[in-house]
Amino acid sequence: MDEIQKNLLKEIANLHEIPVGAYNIRTNGKSSARNTTENIDIVTKEDKSGIDIIIKPNTKNESVHIPVVLSQTGLEEVVYNDFFIGENADVTIIAGCGIHNAGDAKSQHDGVHTFYIGKNAKIKYVEKHYGEGDGKGERVLNPVTIIQIEEGGYMEMDSVQIKGVDSTVRTTKATLGKDSTLVIKEKILTHGNQYAKTDFEVNLNGENSSTNVISRSVAKENSKQTFLSKINGNAKCMGHTECDAIIMDHASVSAIPEITANDIEASLIHEAAIGKIAGEQLIKLMTLGLTESEAEAQIINGFLK
Amino acid sequence: MDEIQKNLLKEIANLHEIPVGAYNIRTNGKSSARNTTENIDIVTKEDKSGIDIIIKPNTKNESVHIPVVLSQTGLEEVVYNDFFIGENADVTIIAGCGIHNAGDAKSQHDGVHTFYIGKNAKIKYVEKHYGEGDGKGERVLNPVTIIQIEEGGYMEMDSVQIKGVDSTVRTTKATLGKDSTLVIKEKILTHGNQYAKTDFEVNLNGENSSTNVISRSVAKENSKQTFLSKINGNAKCMGHTECDAIIMDHASVSAIPEITANDIEASLIHEAAIGKIAGEQLIKLMTLGLTESEAEAQIINGFLK
Numbered sequence: 001m002d003e004i005q006k007n008l009l010k011e012i013a014n015l016h017e018i019p020v021g022a023y024n025i026r027t028n029g030k031s032s033a034r035n036t037t038e039n040i041d042i043v044t045k046e047d048k049s050g051i052d053i054i055i056k057p058n059t060k061n062e063s064v065h066i067p068v069v070l071s072q073t074g075l076e077e078v079v080y081n082d083f084f085i086g087e088n089a090d091v092t093i094i095a096g097c098g099i100h101n102a103g104d105a106k107s108q109h110d111g112v113h114t115f116y117i118g119k120n121a122k123i124k125y126v127e128k129h130y131g132e133g134d135g136k137g138e139r140v141l142n143p144v145t146i147i148q149i150e151e152g153g154y155m156e157m158d159s160v161q162i163k164g165v166d167s168t169v170r171t172t173k174a175t176l177g178k179d180s181t182l183v184i185k186e187k188i189l190t191h192g193n194q195y196a197k198t199d200f201e202v203n204l205n206g207e208n209s210s211t212n213v214i215s216r217s218v219a220k221e222n223s224k225q226t227f228l229s230k231i232n233g234n235a236k237c238m239g240h241t242e243c244d245a246i247i248m249d250h251a252s253v254s255a256i257p258e259i260t261a262n263d264i265e266a267s268l269i270h271e272a273a274i275g276k277i278a279g280e281q282l283i284k285l286m287t288l289g290l291t292e293s294e295a296e297a298q299i300i301n302g303f304l305k
Numbered sequence: 306m307d308e309i310q311k312n313l314l315k316e317i318a319n320l321h322e323i324p325v326g327a328y329n330i331r332t333n334g335k336s337s338a339r340n341t342t343e344n345i346d347i348v349t350k351e352d353k354s355g356i357d358i359i360i361k362p363n364t365k366n367e368s369v370h371i372p373v374v375l376s377q378t379g380l381e382e383v384v385y386n387d388f389f390i391g392e393n394a395d396v397t398i399i400a401g402c403g404i405h406n407a408g409d410a411k412s413q414h415d416g417v418h419t420f421y422i423g424k425n426a427k428i429k430y431v432e433k434h435y436g437e438g439d440g441k442g443e444r445v446l447n448p449v450t451i452i453q454i455e456e457g458g459y460m461e462m463d464s465v466q467i468k469g470v471d472s473t474v475r476t477t478k479a480t481l482g483k484d485s486t487l488v489i490k491e492k493i494l495t496h497g498n499q500y501a502k503t504d505f506e507v508n509l510n511g512e513n514s515s516t517n518v519i520s521r522s523v524a525k526e527n528s529k530q531t532f533l534s535k536i537n538g539n540a541k542c543m544g545h546t547e548c549d550a551i552i553m554d555h556a557s558v559s560a561i562p563e564i565t566a567n568d569i570e571a572s573l574i575h576e577a578a579i580g581k582i583a584g585e586q587l588i589k590l591m592t593l594g595l596t597e598s599e600a601e602a603q604i605i606n607g608f609l610k
Binding site for chain 1: 538550552553555556557558559560561562563564565566569570571572573575577579580
């Protein structure tokens with residue numbers, strides 16, 4: 001693994017060295033390193049590109065890292081990763097993709113991740129997307145996340161895209177069983193001429209299922225963002241979706257939530273706000289000695305924390 | 306005018322007798338009474354069904370009533386009414402449609418109302434829809450409202466549909482100039498197998514334009530409601546949209562707002578909440594001696610007030 005690839009790994013998975021626990025590192029379209037544990041197996045798919053991650057019931061406090069790095073310009077791939085989380089497991093899964101594109105051809109990684117979360121299992125899923133490189137080639141990432149949570153299951157999904165991705169369509173579709181919970185936290189920053197579209201759909205099918213979908217985004221320069229968030233309450237359930245966006249320069253942001261109650265016991269709430277950085281906030285930081293752009297950067301960092 | 310028609314007039318326009326000021330009463334597809342004033346002219350359109358309502362600049366504290374009643378089963382009509390509101394006018398316009406359908410054929414009134422609101426003019430527009438009659442024929446109302454507000458203009462639109470309309474698609478599209486304001490207050494109650502769709506679009510094109518779109522709705526029994534509300538911030542502007550819905554029985558409600566900021570000085574907010582009547586509220590009223598259905602009725606009345 002060269003320096004560029006190591007840096008991508010650091011950006012997307014905060015990895016400075018080989019991780020502990022189970023992992024599968026994919027580099028330029030190939031699996032470059034893998035480790036399995038007694039409780040976590042990783043198996044290469046035979047019918048298509050991708051892996052199966054199989055976590056035994058009752059596995060606790062273990063983690064799986066499955067980062068993807070692309071440093072070869074012009075590489076386009078679709079990868080299917082399926083996660084089978086056994087009953088009562090409690091694990092952390094760290095995915096993410098970093099693209100370094102120094103050439104003029106498009107580099108694209110579309111990861112389709114499907115989660116089968118067993119009864120009373122609990123997972124934290126962290127996914128970070130990052131692009132860099134001074135080529136003219138586009139850096140494109142289209143993550144698809146399919147989530148199925150069984151009775152009593154819990155998932156927290158943290159999705160972050162801070163920098164360097166030219167175009168992204170981020171699709172997440174979840175179906176929740178009885179007493180299960182899904183928490184989604186998304187953070188996006190776009191700049192230049194970037195485009196980011198987020199499309200969440202959560203089906204609250206099980207009694208006492210609940211979801212909380214929170215998006216915070218910053219759109220700078222000429223970038224465009226679209227936020228779709230659909231929650232269907234099909235049983236006694238609680239759903240909340242929230243989108244806060246800061247626009248700067250000539251950017252534009254659309255927030256299009258959709259909440260549908262098909263059951264009298266469904267309780268659904270949506271909130272969205274789009275606006276620029278408040279002038280008073282800027283002035284306050286500037287009186288403390290910061291320049292305007294330093295003050296803006298500090299406010300944005302705080303907003304996306 | 307017979308008793309049925311008089312009752313419809315009372316329901317939709319709170320009119321017990323001939324109104325003061327300008328009016329045009331349309332009964333079963335024909336203009337049945339009209340009055341104009343020095344400042345307000347009403348002219349029958351020659352190219353299609355409908356009237357032009359022309360309000361002179363600086364007209365103050367006058368009102369126009371243009372109720373429509375249908376008591377003949379099977380009547381279907383599309384009517385175009387254009388409102389030309391002169392500069393600095395300050396008037397109240399009361400429209401609305403009541404259908405009594407005692408037969409088995411569908412009765413339908415589609416009113417297309419276009420408002421040209423001049424500089425610094427101020428109008429309050431009240432529109433009430435109501436259906437009754439024990440025939441099997443459907444009662445359908447599809448109001449379309451097109452609004453164009455010039456610099457400094459102000460419009461408040463109160464739209465109410467409380468009872469008896471089997472199917473309604475309510476479309477409102479507004480374009481706002483500099484320093485203008487549009488306030489929309491909608492109240493809808495559906496029951497039985499009724500369907501109601503609301504589709505608001507407000508384009509905040511002028512500097513310092515603002516809008517506030519507030520919807521409160523109750524869906525009972527097997528009725529379905531869809532609420533669309535789109536606000537486009539294309540200049541320095543403020544937009545707020547809010548939808549609160551109560552669902553009961555087997556009803557379903559979708560809220561699909563869409564806020565888009567195309568200008569860094571656009572500040573847009575949306576809120577939506579769908580849920581059933583809170584149990585504590587019911588219990589509180591029931592301990593005061595009300596039955597459950599009386600308590601529900603009282604809560605709904607308060608909510609739609």
